[in-house]
Amino acid sequence: MKTIIYWFSGTGNSLAVAKELAKQCGDAELIPVARAIRNPPPxxxxxxxxxxxxxxxxxxxxxxxxxxxxxxxDSYIFSVITYAGSPGGTISVLQRLMKKRGLDLSASWGVKMPENYPPFGGAPAPEKQQTVNAAAAERINKIAAEIQQSPRGRHEKIKTVWKIVSRMMFPVFQKRAARADRSFRADKKCNGCCLCTRVCPVNNVAMVDGRPSWMGHCEQCYACFHWCPQKAVQYGRSEKQHRYHHPAVSLSDFEM
Incomplete structure (x- = not known):
């Protein structure tokens, strides 16, 4: 059975999962969501x-x-979400979105991955990253085996309180995320390499007088922050934070 896996990722956690699933599923094609939304494939x-x-x-x-x-x-549609803390009621929100489209989410899984969110302190130390990624690799192998069986109705139980929290947070985050890029800046280490403009999935970073400028329609993926080779892109007081990208992905995977 032909499989299309749509992925969205800033640091590579979700892309690493998608790549491994595609490898184990056989006849599979990987397509970034940022490209597919402009020209939805069959x-x-x-x-x-x-x-x-x-x-x-x-x-x-x-x-x-x-x-x-x-x-x-009647399509078989599955989702694998990555998270560092809690998945909350993410899948319940996705199910509602799918229902509005007249579709059903057949199955879903979650994978715990290294934290990488600058407002919450950013990525952990490299040793911790390796430990979390090793556990994630085992989890991904199990998920891949299950996906090949195409189970329907396979969802982990979500507590009602998380469904409520996610339902309340969804419109708030949708509204505020785009303008959250006002906290980005480039410090004096910036050499004008333009890499931040190339990794942004929605072309939200532009060079103005040789310096990056954020344009107000951010997706909060933090690719510009984590992939900057000079560690010049900052978000608030992030100068001492670790930068992170998953070891199984490369920069070329992200350049749009």
Whole structure:
């Protein structure tokens, strides 16, 4: 069965998951959500959505993509979400979005990955990153084996309180995320290499007089922050934070 896996990622956590799932599923194609939303491809027998949890919800870009998703009502659609703290009620929000599109989320899984959110302190030390990624690799292998069986109705139980929290957070985050880029800046280490403009999935970073400028439609993926080779991109007081990207991905995977 042909599988299309749509992915969204800033540091590579979700992309690393998507790449391994595609490898183990066989006949699979990886497509970034940022590209697919501009030109939705045809449907497939099995469709995957792999993305990180933002404020206990799907990212805004993923939500907009689901509203355009090409799939038939009987398509097998699965999702694998990545998170550092708690997935909250992310899957319940995704299920509602799918229902509005006339689709059903057949199955879902979650994978705990290294933290990378600058407002909450950023990434842990490299040793901790390795430990978390090693455990995640085992989890991904189990998920891949289950996906090949195409189970339906396979969802981890979500507590009612998390469903309520995520339902409340979703519209708030959707509204505020884009303008949160006002906290970005480039410090004196910036050499004008333009890498931040190339890794942004929504072209939210532009060079103005040789310096990066954020344009007000941010997706909060922090690719510009974590991939900057000079560690010149800052978010608030982030100078001492570790930078992170998953070891299984490369810069070329992100350059749009």
């Amino acid at each position: 449907s497939a027998g099995r469709i995957g959505l792999v993305f990180p949890v933002y404020a206990f919800c799907p990212p805004a870009l993923v939500a907009r993509f689901v509203a355009k998703l090409n799939a038939s009502p």
